[in-house]
Amino acid sequence: MDKFDQAILAVLSENARTSVSAIAERVNLSRSAVTERIRRMEQTGEIRGYRVERPPYVEGEAKVQAYLEVTQKGYRCEEIAAQLLSLQGVTCCHGVSGEVDLFAFVETTDMQQLHELRYQIDQLLPSDVTVTTHVVMREWR
Template identity: 25%
Template sequence: MDDIDLAILRALQENGRVSISDIGSKINLSVSAVGERIKKLEKSGVINHYTAIINGKYFNKELTALMFISLESPKFIDSFLKFVNEENDILECHYIAGNYDYMIKIVTNNPETLEKILNKVKGVTGIIKTYTNVVLKTTKNNYSIYPSVLPLGK
């Protein structure tokens, strides 16, 4: 990986549908060279996948909450994670260190739908404690890391 690969990654982050030709023009590289580098980045796992990022406002999904969850015992992890994976309004789930075991990001319609989800979460066997914050405004939301330095050992 070199500065050219980083430039390609940044261009794809800015617009995942940008043409190889446009990237080549921007970084002064031939279309075939850009295409080959992108294939290598995909094959090596640097580029994990491509996706469309959907604006929740168009589906009345404008309320975001972060919920911290403590489990009674590790024996409840599988059933908790099964629940999380089946709930479409739970967008993220992170196993964390500190006072809680997991943090989930919920994006839903309104306070009433949030209340229903929170009650469902609290009803999952093994959950002993929760703490929820409602997001008032998001000031930064990057969907991926910013590739700025070469990986360690490279």
């Protein structure tokens, strides 16, 4: 990968929809050279694809987000996190300091699915583990 490939990747990383003409102008190559370089980088796996990223919440779309506060007796956070992450809807777990041992972030399509997820968690975890659900009401960025 030379400096031109790196420059092309930098432009595409900023905006994957940048036209070949605009990329060619920015990196001082012809359109055909840019097209060929992009094609080669796609074939070799240096460019693995293009994707659409959406914000975690889109207005009008049903989505429930919640934090699960997990308190347990002992040193089983890694084990509990692995169990939680095996469930659909649990996106990440964080071991934290203080009286709470672990926070898990979950996303479901609706409250019923959140309720079903909590039931699964209650069945999965030992009885000495306490889980409290905090539903996200609003998000600021």
